Amino acid sequence: MMHSTLSNPRIGLIQIHAAVLLAGGAGLFAKFVPASPMVLTAGRTVFGSLALLLVALAAGSSLRLRSGKDLFILALSGAILAAHWFTFFLSIQVSTVAIGLLAFSSFPLFATFLEPLVFGEPLRRRDVVTAAFVTMGLILVTPSFDIGNHLTQGLLWGVVSALAYAVLSLLSRAYANRYPPIAVSFYQQGFAALCTLPLALQWNGTLAGRDFLTLLVLGVVFTALGQGLVVSSLRHLRAQTTSVVFGLEPVYGIILAGVLLGEIPTLRTLLGGLLICGAVLSASFVHDHPIKRSA
Numbered sequence: 001m002m003h004s005t006l007s008n009p010r011i012g013l014i015q016i017h018a019a020v021l022l023a024g025g026a027g028l029f030a031k032f033v034p035a036s037p038m039v040l041t042a043g044r045t046v047f048g049s050l051a052l053l054l055v056a057l058a059a060g061s062s063l064r065l066r067s068g069k070d071l072f073i074l075a076l077s078g079a080i081l082a083a084h085w086f087t088f089f090l091s092i093q094v095s096t097v098a099i100g101l102l103a104f105s106s107f108p109l110f111a112t113f114l115e116p117l118v119f120g121e122p123l124r125r126r127d128v129v130t131a132a133f134v135t136m137g138l139i140l141v142t143p144s145f146d147i148g149n150h151l152t153q154g155l156l157w158g159v160v161s162a163l164a165y166a167v168l169s170l171l172s173r174a175y176a177n178r179y180p181p182i183a184v185s186f187y188q189q190g191f192a193a194l195c196t197l198p199l200a201l202q203w204n205g206t207l208a209g210r211d212f213l214t215l216l217v218l219g220v221v222f223t224a225l226g227q228g229l230v231v232s233s234l235r236h237l238r239a240q241t242t243s244v245v246f247g248l249e250p251v252y253g254i255i256l257a258g259v260l261l262g263e264i265p266t267l268r269t270l271l272g273g274l275l276i277c278g279a280v281l282s283a284s285f286v287h288d289h290p291i292k293r294s295a
Helices: 009-026 037-059 068-094 097-104 107-119 125-141 150-175 181-200 209-233 239-246 249-260 267-284
Strands: none
Touching (some): 009 209, 009 249, 037 181, 068 097, 068 181, 097 125, 097 150, 097 267, 107 125, 107 150, 125 150, 150 181, 181 209
16 A cells, blocks of 8 residues: 655644744844844844755755856845845834734735736736735734834834845746755855845944854744745645745734733734735635745
């Protein structure tokens, strides 16, 4: 009697939920580490890229690039990844974990209108409807329309992070079938580290040994391991299933923030989050190829 070695949904679900938990928890490091968003981004990318390099070497995965053009595009995507994570951490530092995560979750709003422009695909009605619900959710999440309000500033930085991520996702999609996922992730994080490390070294603050250990955990566990779990889960689950589960990222993050930081979102934030997460989850049920999450 032959047993399938290609599909074990239970293991796949455990892996993808663990990956989403790590992705949602990464935002909490903006509160845990007393450092600038640039230092957080540099720490995450330096340790993350080194961990991915070791995994690639141990697995015998090729990191060879085929052309100078590919190198340029991956370097560009690394710079965009750095901008995405910098604005993501900044958003949470000036506001709350809930606002930062929910604002970032609006990235399908930008992907909806950028994807047809880049790939020449038609704009689908259901995508426009999803974007409309995400927009309404953002309006509800906005605590005040006063730009001087620090929570509103956090929301705006989160939206910038979402835009950067949407652009990054489109670049990653173009190279998804050319190189192994671990190679793409390694180069993106490596170039992100090169972009952020010189700026992070100019920070005037100081970090204790415990802070360096925390950054190591952020890069290795919450970044490299999280990415590895996503890739491993795809051996057991449909891409559509992983996309649906990733819609729960803000939920995990908000729960962790409530338990570990005592941050309890307002009812208005929760209602806005319900609209955003509901729109993203419903869209995931009809899309075949999810956008790989990096936050």
